[in-house]
Amino acid sequence: MAAVTARQGWARVGGLVWNARGAALLLIGLLIYGRLADPFGLFIVASALVLSLLALSVDLQWGYAGILNLGPAAYLGLGAYTYAITQRKITAGSPTYLAFALAILFGIVLAVIVAFPAFKARTLPVYYALITLAVALILQRWTAVSYDLTGGSNGLVGIPLPDFSLPGLDLKMTTAEQFFPLASGVVVAAYLACLWLTRSRFGRLLAAIRDDEEKVATLGYDVATTKLIVAAIAGALGALAGALYAPLAGTAHPSLFGIAFSVQAYVWVAVGGQGTLIGPILAAIALKLLENRLRGVSADGYLMLLAAVFMLVVIFLPKGIAGLFDAQAVRDRFRRSRGGPIALAPVLERPLDEPHG
Amino acid sequence: MADPGVVLRTAGLSRHFGGVRAVDSVDLEVRAGHIHCIIGPNGAGKSTLFNVISGMIPATAGRVVFQEETITGKSPQAISRLGLVRSFQTPRVFAAMTVLDHVLLASRERPENGARSREALARVGLLERGDMLAGDLAHGEKKRLELAMALAMRPRLILLDEPTAGMNAHESEAIAGIVREAASTATVVVIEHDIDFVRGIADWVTVLHKGMVLREGTIAEIEQDQEVRRVYLGDIG
Numbered sequence: 191m192a193a194v195t196a197r198q199g200w201a202r203v204g205g206l207v208w209n210a211r212g213a214a215l216l217l218i219g220l221l222i223y224g225r226l227a228d229p230f231g232l233f234i235v236a237s238a239l240v241l242s243l244l245a246l247s248v249d250l251q252w253g254y255a256g257i258l259n260l261g262p263a264a265y266l267g268l269g270a271y272t273y274a275i276t277q278r279k280i281t282a283g284s285p286t287y288l289a290f291a292l293a294i295l296f297g298i299v300l301a302v303i304v305a306f307p308a309f310k311a312r313t314l315p316v317y318y319a320l321i322t323l324a325v326a327l328i329l330q331r332w333t334a335v336s337y338d339l340t341g342g343s344n345g346l347v348g349i350p351l352p353d354f355s356l357p358g359l360d361l362k363m364t365t366a367e368q369f370f371p372l373a374s375g376v377v378v379a380a381y382l383a384c385l386w387l388t389r390s391r392f393g394r395l396l397a398a399i400r401d402d403e404e405k406v407a408t409l410g411y412d413v414a415t416t417k418l419i420v421a422a423i424a425g426a427l428g429a430l431a432g433a434l435y436a437p438l439a440g441t442a443h444p445s446l447f448g449i450a451f452s453v454q455a456y457v458w459v460a461v462g463g464q465g466t467l468i469g470p471i472l473a474a475i476a477l478k479l480l481e482n483r484l485r486g487v488s489a490d491g492y493l494m495l496l497a498a499v500f501m502l503v504v505i506f507l508p509k510g511i512a513g514l515f516d517a518q519a520v521r522d523r524f525r526r527s528r529g530g531p532i533a534l535a536p537v538l539e540r541p542l543d544e545p546h547g
Numbered sequence: 548m549a550d551p552g553v554v555l556r557t558a559g560l561s562r563h564f565g566g567v568r569a570v571d572s573v574d575l576e577v578r579a580g581h582i583h584c585i586i587g588p589n590g591a592g593k594s595t596l597f598n599v600i601s602g603m604i605p606a607t608a609g610r611v612v613f614q615e616e617t618i619t620g621k622s623p624q625a626i627s628r629l630g631l632v633r634s635f636q637t638p639r640v641f642a643a644m645t646v647l648d649h650v651l652l653a654s655r656e657r658p659e660n661g662a663r664s665r666e667a668l669a670r671v672g673l674l675e676r677g678d679m680l681a682g683d684l685a686h687g688e689k690k691r692l693e694l695a696m697a698l699a700m701r702p703r704l705i706l707l708d709e710p711t712a713g714m715n716a717h718e719s720e721a722i723a724g725i726v727r728e729a730a731s732t733a734t735v736v737v738i739e740h741d742i743d744f745v746r747g748i749a750d751w752v753t754v755l756h757k758g759m760v761l762r763e764g765t766i767a768e769i770e771q772d773q774e775v776r777r778v779y780l781g782d783i784g
Binding site for chain 2: 391394395397398401402404405406407408409410411412413
């Protein structure tokens with residue numbers, strides 16, 4: 191009896207150390223890169239890091255809780271515009287704390303507004319996916335026509351870099367290179383927070399919900415509220431990504447809400463490894479650097495290569511690149527005990543509603 | 548007048564699927580401490596009855612009263628929290644989760660003090676399997692894991708949907724022992740096809756046929772009944 195607990199306890203600690211080691215390696219790699227790379231390289235990797243927060247939000251929802259949100263970019267755009275508008279209209283020239291706080295708050299609020307009625311009404315997952323897609327498209331459209339507030343289809347430009355100054359302490363960023371350590375720190379911190387969350391009892395509850403919501407409900411758990419919490423955390427992450435992306439790019443434009451950013455996040459999650467957290471971050475960096483190399487040659491060529499990589503990974507590496515380093519995933523791959531390569535099936539299944547027995 | 552000995556009562560409970568009356572005006576009384584078996588041919592509405600009682604599908608008409616409280620229309624989680632738990636005909640386990648984690652999820656215990664969970668695993672004979680992934684268990688073991696999850700929740704009433712389906716006689720006998728022991732702390736309602744199994748555990752038997760209650764009584768009375776023999780027991784010899 192005790193042996194079982196002790197062994198489980200050690201396995202858990204071991205797993206945590208192993209994964210935290212991933213975070214440490216990531217941080218060291220980023221620090222070295224920060225020393226060696228040229229400003230443009232730093233900009234590319236910083237934007238990959240910032241956008242990888244959006245991928246983390248997708249992985250948390252899709253990879254861990256089985257929630258299919260097809261419009262994660264809604265939060266990217268919301269965070270970007272909240273940061274930009276706050277910094278232009280409310281706290282111009284002042285530290286950017288309020289802009290970040292509002293972005294995260296609005297991210298959570300939007301997630302709750304979208305998810306609450308759907309989860310409480312036990313909306314079919316496929317409809318929820320369509321609702322989230324529609325929300326992103328509506329926001330994109332609305333942003334493009336609201337000239338007074340959002341600058342319409344031209345977007346907003348001249349968005350200032352973050353400023354974390356405190357009384358008597360000047361922490362205002364002046365160059366884009368200074369952004370790189372900020373992005374690195376935020377992503378590593380977000381990764382560790384997600385890791386802690388998914389390894390906790392709450393994380394196990396999420397995994398159970400992903401596999402079989404109905405069964406979890408019969409165990410007395412409030413599935414809707416649990417999923418709502420995940421959606422809210424993901425909303426906060428996505429909005430944070432936007433609030434960091436706007437100052438890095440210097441602009442906010444309606445395409446931030448667009449399908450391209452949403453799809454990109456999903457590709458990173460699938461290629462990096464669904465349900466691995468570290469995988470999507472590594473995929474974001476690798477694919478962004480690859481994109482940058484190939485853009486010079488041919489923009490279309492990159493997209494085709496990306497599509498090819500996506501298909502190959504989905505077919506041959508169901509758990510993504512990160513799955514290569516996961517003994518369990520390798521075992522699963524050879525055993526092929528569960529359905530298709532990417533676990534869409536449990537997401538799309540209908541709830542039980544037919545006569546039998 | 549409510550009978551204090553009745554823990555679960557359904558009154559005129561119906562569930563229709565289009566023109567199909569899967570459950571048709573069922574009045575059921577389950578007495579506290581009993582092992583109450585529900586038998587009937589395939590398609591008699593047994594599983595649908597469980598689905599309606601446990602809140603997984605809404606009733607078309609009628610009501611369900613559990614411990615003097617009307618639970619019709621309540622969510623599955625609310626019903627479960629009141630102490631009415633269920634298992635499924637096809638075991639529903641989380642393939643990538645360990646056996647112990649399943650029971651911890653059900654008991655809401657922390658891994659470091661999972662006494663109740665381990666006790667539940669011991670009761671169904673799965674303690675040695677605690678570290679295994681549930682997906683790697685044999686079919687019968689999965690069914691026992693579901694039973695352990697139900698027990699770990701310390702329920703007042705357990706609904707078991709064919710706990711011995713797909714098991715051999717030896718395994719069925721072990722399940723009968725577990726069910727009898729479970730009945731010392733909870734009331735148990737069992738859907739079952741295996742009449743030998745029912746004979747070994749039932750305090751009371753309800754026969755469902757075409758969504759309606761055909762007969763009720765002790766197993767001896769049921770086995771003597773000509774009508775039951777004609778529609779059901781005759782079939783399975």
